[in-house]
Amino acid sequence: MADGGMQMRNEDGITAVLGVLKQRFGERFQTGEAIRAQHGHTTTWIANQMPDGVVFAQSTEEVSEIVKTCAAHKVPIIAFGTGTSLEGHVNAPLGGISIDVSQMDKVLEVNAGDLDCRVQPGVTREALNTHLRDQGLFFPIDPGANASIGGMTATRASGTNAVRYGTMKDNVINVEAVMADGSIIRTARRAKKTSAGYDLTRLMVGSEGTLGIITEITLRLQGIPEAMSAARCSFPSVEAAARTVMAVIQYGLPVARIELLDASMVGAVNNYSKLELPVSPMLLLEFHGSDAGVAEQAETFGMLAEEEGGTGYAATKTLEERNKLWQARHDAYWAMLQLRPGCDAVASDVCVPISRLADALTQSEAKATEMGLVAPTVSHAGDGNFHATVLVNMEDAAEVAKAKEFISWLNDMAIGMEGTCTGEHGIGQGKRPYLVRELGAETLAVMGAIKKALDPDNIMNPGKIFM
Amino acid sequence: MADGGMQMRNEDGITAVLGVLKQRFGERFQTGEAIRAQHGHTTTWIANQMPDGVVFAQSTEEVSEIVKTCAAHKVPIIAFGTGTSLEGHVNAPLGGISIDVSQMDKVLEVNAGDLDCRVQPGVTREALNTHLRDQGLFFPIDPGANASIGGMTATRASGTNAVRYGTMKDNVINVEAVMADGSIIRTARRAKKTSAGYDLTRLMVGSEGTLGIITEITLRLQGIPEAMSAARCSFPSVEAAARTVMAVIQYGLPVARIELLDASMVGAVNNYSKLELPVSPMLLLEFHGSDAGVAEQAETFGMLAEEEGGTGYAATKTLEERNKLWQARHDAYWAMLQLRPGCDAVASDVCVPISRLADALTQSEAKATEMGLVAPTVSHAGDGNFHATVLVNMEDAAEVAKAKEFISWLNDMAIGMEGTCTGEHGIGQGKRPYLVRELGAETLAVMGAIKKALDPDNIMNPGKIFM
Structure with missing residues (x-):
């Protein structure tokens, strides 16, 4: 059942399935190494584990047929969309078949x-x-x-x-x-x-x-809302920015977005997106509503930010300016990678009750500094979720060990604050040990029983979620 | 597994458990008939099926102990809160132990x-x-x-x-x-x-x-919102009222409540709550937000209602008036029972995509009239959910048969509109046949596999959800 890591590759089954799928799907079934590698994990530091073949499915009925073929031979099946997961979800640790659904795009x-x-x-x-x-x-x-x-x-x-x-x-x-x-x-x-x-x-x-x-x-x-506006505001510390977010949530202000970037991330964004934002912790906001509602929200936010020492509060004036600001936020991952070219990203994704966010961010920043790690941080602050991403030279074993230690410490800190090791990335391969620490053996046993009931041969994406 | 209806009472197990629980819980374990009947189904037309004993638990650990005792003897366990379910959830078709959690009230x-x-x-x-x-x-x-x-x-x-x-x-x-x-x-x-x-x-x-x-x-x-206001508006037909609701939802107006009462229900409410509402289909609304936001919402609603022939649109002026109106809505179930004293209520709970609500309500009203049934209707219209409640003289077999036929027709109509037989009441005993019609055998098999994996002896509230 839920012990993918302990299973062995089913060589005979895989060989049989490769033959059947080749015959059935022709050019829509690929086994070349480049395409197989591209269907394994390609983001972050987790090693690539490629499937044995990739089939480009075009309908539900085809997916069902492929699953039945794999089930008959007890061969792993991994679904593939765009491969942007950060936790090794598309990896094939036991080999098997990647079902690429990118042609099912209607x-x-x-x-x-x-x-x-x-x-x-x-x-x-x-x-x-x-x-x-x-x-x-x-x-x-x-x-x-x-x-x-x-x-x-x-x-x-x-x-x-x-x-x-x-x-x-x-x-x-x-x-x-x-x-x-x-x-x-x-x-x-x-x-x-x-x-x-x-x-x-x-x-x-x-x-x-x-x-x-x-x-x-x-x-x-x-x-689509009648009115949308974006704004940014700088703060003297990550703590002050996070406290402002807590005030916003408690106030019930219906912000559409409220993102926190630490100073290191702002610097990276400036370089990558050719901006001149003040290099200090920043909140990036978006308001949705009626014209009057958006104006009211922006005004209320300004009042709350001022109480925490927010400065340079500026609404974007044009659609172009708004798009530029949010594009910069979206590019934060790529901007950050440029801080240490050639290094890999070690993603993290903790989420804590919002009352603990200021403390969690402050501790995370201090710990990374103390360990000498480069870990720029961006936070979906309104949800208490943040990503401290460690940039690691994978050739440097000591640094890799330190990054692992940091991530482990960070996840445990979040769990200790009644939070989770993953707000949105999922467990995948990377967070399996933390899931047990977070929810306990009894809860994992219930998940395992469901998995076993619905997938008794453990062919559906084995080696994910469960140890 | 999921075949509670086919199982037999486990007399030996029940006898054993009654003895253990009596000794362990003393006065907190009751087997008198009155208290047992009160812990079976007491609302609507579904027959009362009482448990063999009722234990008043005071902690999680006690609940665990009771469950372990029942599990050891394969005896059914039914949780009981306040007994206000409308679909027989608290009934004990195979007997067993009701765990009353009303003392776990912290x-x-x-x-x-x-x-x-x-x-x-x-x-x-x-x-x-x-x-x-x-x-x-x-x-x-x-x-x-x-x-x-x-x-x-x-x-x-x-x-x-x-x-x-x-x-x-x-x-x-x-x-x-x-x-x-x-x-x-x-x-x-x-x-x-x-x-x-x-x-x-x-x-x-x-x-x-x-x-x-x-x-x-x-x-x-x-x-608690800065401002709240309530309002009501009458309409020439249920269809016009439902179309107004659809416009409200499409507009994105963030109404906190938007309830539709048909003319029959308004009449019942007038009698029961001593009100003088116009006896025609009515929407009852509540707006939450800032002072300015609530005023803006109320104004927008008025505009949308007018386009559908809404009349008598009136905001409540005082908190007392608002509470009176909503109390009348909350008492609708009791008000409706007074339309035919001595009759039982046959609850229904269909929910359809909002674009189909006007059609569904119109068809339901016409069908009840055609069948000569009294079925006042109230709708959580913003969700596409409505309750046509048939008042039935349970002594009149022909009328009971007609009510069953109506409910069956109504559920099938909703399912045919890509809706559900239950928006909020649950399946319980009453809706089990419709669940299969709604979701199909394959989906039910997945639910059944989960049930079997987590409760292999089918002791947790048997005879509910599954046939």
Whole structure:
């Protein structure tokens, strides 16, 4: 069952499946090394573990057929969207077949009257929003990367807009999924709410491909707000910025985005995006609403920021300026990598109750400094979630060890504050030890029992979530 | 496994457990018929099926001990909060032990800075809000009845505020639960969001006591809005009222409540609550926000209502008036029963995509009239959810048959509109046949596999959800 790490490669099964899929899918089945490597993990420091073959599926029925073929031979199956996961979700530690759903990229229907739509899993976030724009609608979840909706669903993604619009858990109405035996289920119907049995929708959201392959997603949409404005504000310390965020949340101010960048990250962004932001901790905000509502929000924020010593509070004047500021935020990952060219990123993703955020950020900054690590930090501060990303020279074993020690310390600190080791990236391979520390053996046993019941041969993305 | 209806009473096991619990819990274990009947189903037309004994638990550890005792003898366990379920959730078709959690009624902590609190399952909605008021906080989920938080969690309740604040699924951060083997789990930690493994929180929310007994709940809270106002507006038809609601939702107006009462229900409310509302379809609204925001919302609503022929749009002027209006709405169930004294209520709870609501309500009204049934209707219209409640003389077999036929027709209609047979009441005993029609055998098989994995002897609330 949930012990992927202990299993061995099933060589005979894999050989058999490679033959069947080659014959069935022809050019849509690939086994070249370059393409296989590209379908393993390619971001962050986690080693690449490539699948034995990649099949480009074009329909739910094909996914079901592939799963049945793999199930018959007990061969691992890994779903692949865009490969932007940071925790090794698409790796194939036991080999097996990567099902690439990027050709399943249709927006199947948009129900403007119901503010929902149904899409295939390979549709990307940006493609969906381009499709929706004409109808005055948008899909708010924005993890930064132009991820696929299927991958975002499977990892319970969120990002910069979650403070107002929630995470994937809040914005998926139902999914269609192919289970480990090849059966096709739909988890719920299209009503806005339901009490019809177990919440299989939420069980599939965040299951990281370990229970089934998501083949369709029905999403909640939002009307594009009448007015949007962006603003930035600098603070004397990360603590002052975080305290301002806490005040915003307690006040009930419905900010659409409230992002915190530490001084190191602001510097990186300045270099990468050719900006001249003051190099001190900064909040980056977005307000959505009516004209009057947005103005009221901006004014209230200014008042709260002033109490914590916020300076240089400036609203963007133009759409161009707003886009430039948010593009810079989205590029923070790439900007940060430039701080130490050639180094790899060790991602982290802790999330704590908001009352502990100032303390957590302050401790994290102090610890990295004390350890001599470069760890620029960006925070989805309204949710208590932050990413301190350690830049590591992978050739330097001592530095790698220090980075591991820092991440372990950071995760334990968050857990000790009643928080989590992962706010939005998921467990994947990297965080498996922390999941047990966070939730305990009894809770993990319940997850393991569900996994075993629905995937008795452990063929669905083995080696993820569970040790 | 999921075949509670086919199982037999386990007489030997029950006898053994009665002896153990009597000795262990003394006066806190009751077997008198009156108290047992009161712990079976007492609302609506579903027959009362009493448990063999009722134990008043006072701690998680006691619940675990009781579950272990019952598990050792394979005896059914049914959790009991306030007994306000409408679908037979607390019935004991195979006998067994009712665990009454009403003495587990402590608010364990309130974290005002994080807008959350942790409570025991016997805390009622009203008791919680009384506790929170001094701190300027409230818990928004309001199913009408003064239900227990444990019961509301177990049935995925929602109610009048869900259009703005979501359902229990959106407002539970984590639960502590005793599983079928007596083990105690906590499903998540206290961070606002998490991607740490399977979403066991959402699996327990709405599991209707069939997977475990919920012993603690951590809830999201809201700040009491700066301003609140209520309003009502009458319409020439149910369709016009429903179309107005659709316009409100599409507009993105953040109404806190938008309830639709049909003419029959308005008449019943007038009689019961001594009001003089115009006897035609009516929308009842509540706006939350800043002073300016509430005024803006009220004005926008007036504009949208006017386009659909809304008349008599009147905001309440005083807190007393607002409370009176909403009390009348909350008493609608009792008011409606007075339309045919001595009759029982056959509850229904369909929920459809909002674009189909006008059509669904119109068809439901026409069908009831055509069948000669009295079925006053109230709708949480902003969610597409409505309750047509048939008042039935249970002595009249032909009328009972007609009511059954109507409910079956209604559920099928909703399912045919991509909706659900239950927006908020849950499946319980009454809706089990419709769950299969709604989601299909493959999806039910997945739910059944989870049930079997976590409760292999089917002792947790057998005969609910599954046929």
